[in-house]
Amino acid sequence: MAVKIQIRDLNFFYGPAQALKSINMDIYENKITALIGPSGCGKTTLLRLMNRMSDLVPDTRVEGQVLIDGQDIFEKSVDVVNLRKKVGMVFQQPNPFPKTIFENVAYGPRMLGTNDKQALSKIVEESLKKAALWDEVKEMLNKSGMTLSGGQQQRLCIARVLAVNPQIILMDEPCSALDPISTLKIEELMMDLKKEYTVIIVTHNMQQAARVSDYTGFMLLGELVEYAVTREIFNVPKDKRCEDYITGRFG
Amino acid sequence: MSKISDSVLQPGCELRRVYDGFWRYAIYLFGAISFIILLLIALFIFREGYPAFQKIGIWQFISGLRWDVSDQAYGILPMIIGSTYVTIGALLISVPLGIFTAVFLTDVAPQMMRSIIRPAIELLVGIPSVVYGLVGMLMLVPIIRQSGHGSGDSVLAASIVLAVMVLPTIVSITEDSIIAVPNAYREGALSLGATRWQMIWHVVLPAAKSGIIASIVLGMGRAIGETMAMIMVIGNSIIIPDSIFSPARTLTGTLALELKYAAGLHWNALFATGVVLFVFILILNSFGFLMLRGKNK
Amino acid sequence: MKISPRVTHSIAWGVCWAAGLLSLAFLLVIIGYVFVNGIGSISWEFLTTNPQGGLKGEGGILSPLVGTLYLVALTLLIAVPLGVGAAIYLSEYAVNNWFTKMVRFGVESLAGIPSIVFGLFGFALFVIALGFNFSILSGSLTLACLCLPVIIRTCEEAIKAVPGTYREASYGLGATKWQTIMHVILPAAIPGIITAIILTVGRIVEETACLYVTMGGSSNMPTSVWSNSRTLSLHLYYLAMETTAVDKALATGVILILIIVVINFVTRWLSNRYVAMTRGGNR
Numbered sequence: 130m131a132v133k134i135q136i137r138d139l140n141f142f143y144g145p146a147q148a149l150k151s152i153n154m155d156i157y158e159n160k161i162t163a164l165i166g167p168s169g170c171g172k173t174t175l176l177r178l179m180n181r182m183s184d185l186v187p188d189t190r191v192e193g194q195v196l197i198d199g200q201d202i203f204e205k206s207v208d209v210v211n212l213r214k215k216v217g218m219v220f221q222q223p224n225p226f227p228k229t230i231f232e233n234v235a236y237g238p239r240m241l242g243t244n245d246k247q248a249l250s251k252i253v254e255e256s257l258k259k260a261a262l263w264d265e266v267k268e269m270l271n272k273s274g275m276t277l278s279g280g281q282q283q284r285l286c287i288a289r290v291l292a293v294n295p296q297i298i299l300m301d302e303p304c305s306a307l308d309p310i311s312t313l314k315i316e317e318l319m320m321d322l323k324k325e326y327t328v329i330i331v332t333h334n335m336q337q338a339a340r341v342s343d344y345t346g347f348m349l350l351g352e353l354v355e356y357a358v359t360r361e362i363f364n365v366p367k368d369k370r371c372e373d374y375i376t377g378r379f380g
Numbered sequence: 381m382s383k384i385s386d387s388v389l390q391p392g393c394e395l396r397r398v399y400d401g402f403w404r405y406a407i408y409l410f411g412a413i414s415f416i417i418l419l420l421i422a423l424f425i426f427r428e429g430y431p432a433f434q435k436i437g438i439w440q441f442i443s444g445l446r447w448d449v450s451d452q453a454y455g456i457l458p459m460i461i462g463s464t465y466v467t468i469g470a471l472l473i474s475v476p477l478g479i480f481t482a483v484f485l486t487d488v489a490p491q492m493m494r495s496i497i498r499p500a501i502e503l504l505v506g507i508p509s510v511v512y513g514l515v516g517m518l519m520l521v522p523i524i525r526q527s528g529h530g531s532g533d534s535v536l537a538a539s540i541v542l543a544v545m546v547l548p549t550i551v552s553i554t555e556d557s558i559i560a561v562p563n564a565y566r567e568g569a570l571s572l573g574a575t576r577w578q579m580i581w582h583v584v585l586p587a588a589k590s591g592i593i594a595s596i597v598l599g600m601g602r603a604i605g606e607t608m609a610m611i612m613v614i615g616n617s618i619i620i621p622d623s624i625f626s627p628a629r630t631l632t633g634t635l636a637l638e639l640k641y642a643a644g645l646h647w648n649a650l651f652a653t654g655v656v657l658f659v660f661i662l663i664l665n666s667f668g669f670l671m672l673r674g675k676n677k
Numbered sequence: 678m679k680i681s682p683r684v685t686h687s688i689a690w691g692v693c694w695a696a697g698l699l700s701l702a703f704l705l706v707i708i709g710y711v712f713v714n715g716i717g718s719i720s721w722e723f724l725t726t727n728p729q730g731g732l733k734g735e736g737g738i739l740s741p742l743v744g745t746l747y748l749v750a751l752t753l754l755i756a757v758p759l760g761v762g763a764a765i766y767l768s769e770y771a772v773n774n775w776f777t778k779m780v781r782f783g784v785e786s787l788a789g790i791p792s793i794v795f796g797l798f799g800f801a802l803f804v805i806a807l808g809f810n811f812s813i814l815s816g817s818l819t820l821a822c823l824c825l826p827v828i829i830r831t832c833e834e835a836i837k838a839v840p841g842t843y844r845e846a847s848y849g850l851g852a853t854k855w856q857t858i859m860h861v862i863l864p865a866a867i868p869g870i871i872t873a874i875i876l877t878v879g880r881i882v883e884e885t886a887c888l889y890v891t892m893g894g895s896s897n898m899p900t901s902v903w904s905n906s907r908t909l910s911l912h913l914y915y916l917a918m919e920t921t922a923v924d925k926a927l928a929t930g931v932i933l934i935l936i937i938v939v940i941n942f943v944t945r946w947l948s949n950r951y952v953a954m955t956r957g958g959n960r
Contacts, residue, residue: 185845224840226861240856397853424797425797477696480693511707515930578685578686612914612918636886654794
């Protein structure tokens, strides 16, 4: 089983406050890895470091390494624009652009220089199919992405990420704003996606982590307390704090 | 599957990156332009005004009682006093009126009145100053003249015209700062059995104090800067006004009236007057913005 | 005898009503006076002839109208790109350092400087030093400096109102900063930017003092940006101060007020639409 991402002694600071404390973690290729833990434990911070979205927040500092395919992404020579192309991100709130469905999906390829209408159409169709949205929207590609339901918007955002052909997909609580049926659809989609992509998901919902993920990391106060195969974490947690959290005796 | 490491290491020289770099610096330049303009303004008026300070002396220039071009005498005290009088006169009218109107809008007025007065205030901001001047000239000045106090062109007429012009500034900033007062303050006062007026007077207005002061300071800036409307109703005589019915002249009026035909020391004296205005307004507005920022914290 | 709080309350409420109504009365009196006395002089001929420049104010307002249009177009052409650029700097690029502080200081200071001081500057730099003489160009450049702070501030607010999630999504897809600005942020901020532009048009129409010393004031029809010319506001001033044509000054006032009313109406309509949109409605 190939390791896709290696995290080594990672520390992260917002100004003087330390948000992550010496995280060490291996994330496997073509698996779904879930990060769980109470609010403010640093799981979203960790996720956003993996494609350096953390750069957008001023006054922050990173120590340690995040190696993707052996390449440290914080090295000076790394181009952050290329990195984000390869490590896509889906956000908590569905955030389609105020553009048409077609233009939402075509946005990434366009920014990368594809302007040929036919090539774009092909990418849009493929991406929407992979995101299991094609059948629902194929008749209305010229409507605004904002007119879709929340669940559809989130799948549109996934399609938008797929269109730039990433290798890793980061999902930051992708279902927290959705109803149960939409959530189920996204979960099914994730199972599909892992065949081609490495997926990392941050979630509040422990059942969701148990249902979809292969590996689970439990975080608390900026530390990775326990990290193992999902089945183990949920059945025989080794750490007391992790057990308390999973059995609901905790935050 | 291909390794990410290969692709992320080549920053690439695609066109879009060249654009990105180019526009970054272009935008920095655009950002700097407002400061450059400020520097240029300061540079030009100081450079042209400096000889006047040098030849006349700063103190003599500011405290001199005579401004007589034919005699090469340049003292701007009469204009300073004229500007001060009309500004104070305008504020005496517009500050109480503006604050009460703001309270009216936030706490007293029924919805219907609000939806009439707010657009009305906005419209007052937009009306050109020369229209105010014109109405003052044709309506106000004759009334004052008929009351038997000279020609009618007077500090009083200028103050009233200016008061109306400054009113929207005071109303809108005061209104904003009243709205910004947390509801908890209001509820706290009312729950102690205060009447709504007691709540406004003892709790809301004190809490909105810095915003109100800022509105007065910024209104004052606008009053001192007003030019054309003042020329139209104040008579423009270079004298120290001895009553509210006396004509006078403002600093700004002098600049507009004399700039186009000035030369030599006269030219320098006008720019020196500009320096005085520039520095004074800069101090005044810095103070006003400071008050506004203090409020936001 | 101590007045009871209830009585004070009633008196205060009365004072507030009086203040509100008096403020409204000011507007009604000004507009009423101008309209009642000015509207009679407006005719097709008034709108389509040039002022003759005589002491009796013969002629209409055609050339000042054209002069105003010239001035609006040229000033916007200069000030809008600069203002939008500076607003992009302040909202997207600025970090908290000396350069940003300097830019902010510039914007805030410029906002308060009296129009006539800009006029002084424009006269010294554009009219004399650069040799543009009294012209529409000199007026526009001066006015552009004057309008810049307002444009910057309004556009900055419009850009800041664009949800941060759009930025994140765009960066997350590997777009560069400039692509994100051009393809996502500016399109979403367009209604706010248009509001800024319309407000600026209002400012240009109402401005007089700095143009009085840079535009010249000729009543001839302008032929290029180098023409010596006057705007409607300036025309009103000349009519009021240098002719006996009070009725025509008032008629010009009517036209000016109508322009401002239209501008306010459009701004209001746009900003309502804008608010509805940013609150997450469809399109």
